[in-house]
Amino acid sequence: MESTVTSAPPATSPGTQANEPERLTFPRIECRDINVFYGDKQAIFDISLPIPDRSVTALIGPSGCGKSTFLRCLNRMNDTIESCRVEGQIIMDGENINDAAIDPVLLRSRVGMVFQKPNPFPKSIYDNISYGPRIHGLAASREDLDGMVEKSLRRAGLWEEVKDRLTAPANSLSGGQQQRLCIARAIAVQPEVILMDEPCSALDPVATARIEELIDELRKRYCIVIVTHSMQQAARVSQRTAFFHLGILVEMGETDQIFTNPRERRTEDYITGRFG
Ligand SMILES: Nc1ncnc2c1ncn2[C@@H]1O[C@H](COP(=O)(O)OP(=O)(O)OP(=O)(O)O)[C@@H](O)[C@H]1O
Numbered sequence: 592m593e594s595t596v597t598s599a600p601p602a603t604s605p606g607t608q609a610n611e612p613e614r615l616t617f618p619r620i621e622c623r624d625i626n627v628f629y630g631d632k633q634a635i636f637d638i639s640l641p642i643p644d645r646s647v648t649a650l651i652g653p654s655g656c657g658k659s660t661f662l663r664c665l666n667r668m669n670d671t672i673e674s675c676r677v678e679g680q681i682i683m684d685g686e687n688i689n690d691a692a693i694d695p696v697l698l699r700s701r702v703g704m705v706f707q708k709p710n711p712f713p714k715s716i717y718d719n720i721s722y723g724p725r726i727h728g729l730a731a732s733r734e735d736l737d738g739m740v741e742k743s744l745r746r747a748g749l750w751e752e753v754k755d756r757l758t759a760p761a762n763s764l765s766g767g768q769q770q771r772l773c774i775a776r777a778i779a780v781q782p783e784v785i786l787m788d789e790p791c792s793a794l795d796p797v798a799t800a801r802i803e804e805l806i807d808e809l810r811k812r813y814c815i816v817i818v819t820h821s822m823q824q825a826a827r828v829s830q831r832t833a834f835f836h837l838g839i840l841v842e843m844g845e846t847d848q849i850f851t852n853p854r855e856r857r858t859e860d861y862i863t864g865r866f867g
Contacts, residue, residue: 619644619784619814620665625679627660627669627838634660638679638840640833647806647815649825649846652835653866658818661835662786665816666702667695683784700727702784703777708793709769711761711776716753719761719772720744723780739779746812747775748805767798774805785809787817791824803828822862826850834858 618641627635635657642648642665650658660669667688669675680687688698700723711719720740721730730736740757744750749771753764761772770790777785787806791799806828809815819825825832826846833843834857842855853859860866 618642619683621680621682622664623680623682625661625664625677625681627657627664627678628676629672630674634838635664636838640840640843642814642816643831644814645810645812646831647810647817647829648831648833649829650816650818650833650835651820651822651825651861652841653861654820656835657838658835659788662788662816662818665784665786666699666704667693668699668704670695700780701782702786703780703782704786704788705770705773705777705790707789709766709773711764711769711772714761715758716744716761716764716772717757719776720779723776727780729780743775743779744772746778746809747771748801748808749775765798767794767801770794770798770802771805774802774809778809782813784814784816787815789818789820792820799824822850834861836861 620642622638622640622642625635625638625640626633638661650662652658660675663669664677664681665688667677669677677689679689681689683701686693688702712722714722717740720743721736724730724736724739730739741750741754744753749768752768753759753772756763761769764772770793774785774790791802794802803824806815806817810830817825817829819828829846831843832846832849834841834849834853834855836857842849842853842858844854849858850862853862
């Protein structure tokens with residue numbers, strides 16, 4: 592599904608906070624006052640964050656600062672953790688995804704997720720991609736499904752490498768290929784947003800470079816949010832960066848600004864390696 596946003600984007604958000612940048616493209620997702628608790632322990636404190644469409648937003652910060660917890664809010668994956676409670680609004684296409692009326696399974700087809708370690712199903716390459724469109728009833732015929740599989744694999748930059756072995760087990764692919772397969776699987780259900788939680792942490796530098804090139808290609812069509820421990824990666828792939836510390840959003844802005852001219856001392860200390 593392509594973006595449904597048709598109105599002209601405002602140059603700046605009306606609700607600009609002190610730690611927001613001057614320039615802000617039209618948000619695809621608007622997070623408002625997000626608090627997350629694991630039992631009695633609060634992990635995320637009052638985070639408001641607009642996430643623009645057709646661009647990559649990187650979440651950075653030291654281990655345990657809440658990046659993955661926040662990312663999981665965007666497709667309600669925290670619902671699967673019993674002790675976890677999320678408060679606040681996350682507006683997508685005019686609706687709050689935290690509303691009880693929202694079906695989390697459908698939501699997760701609109702907001703796909705790619706994990707740290709490639710996790711293909713123990714099935715063929717073809718079945719990994721066709722599974723989502725089949726269960727969501729997106730294909731009218733076998734030809735239709737074949738077309739979706741090819742298109743998804745092409746978009747994930749994997750088609751040429753696998754087109755002659757679609758029935759081979761997915762786990763016969765290299766780690767980097769498996770991660771591109773997982774990206775193709777996420778794309779196959781026509782999402783609007785793709786979440787990536789350290790998608791390159793299990794990959795070698797060559798496979799990492801392929802994924803980074805792919806992310807750069809995908810941002811022309813999708814809203815992408817990536818958690819990364821690598822500041823070099825955040826600087827290479829993202830247009831906007833949000834720096835988290837101890838569950839708080841310290842600063843967000845254009846990636847160039849965050850890395851060359853951060854407003855906050857804590858951001859500067861982190862990106863210059865003084866802590867983290
Ligand atoms: N399932 C859970 N149950 C209880 N506490 C959790 C759970 N998941 C995360 N936490 C806690 O929430 C806080 C934020 O963790 P989170 O994994 O979101 O941080 P992170 O920035 O992604 O860390 P890392 O970079 O190490 O992956 C931490 O204090 C962590 O211990």
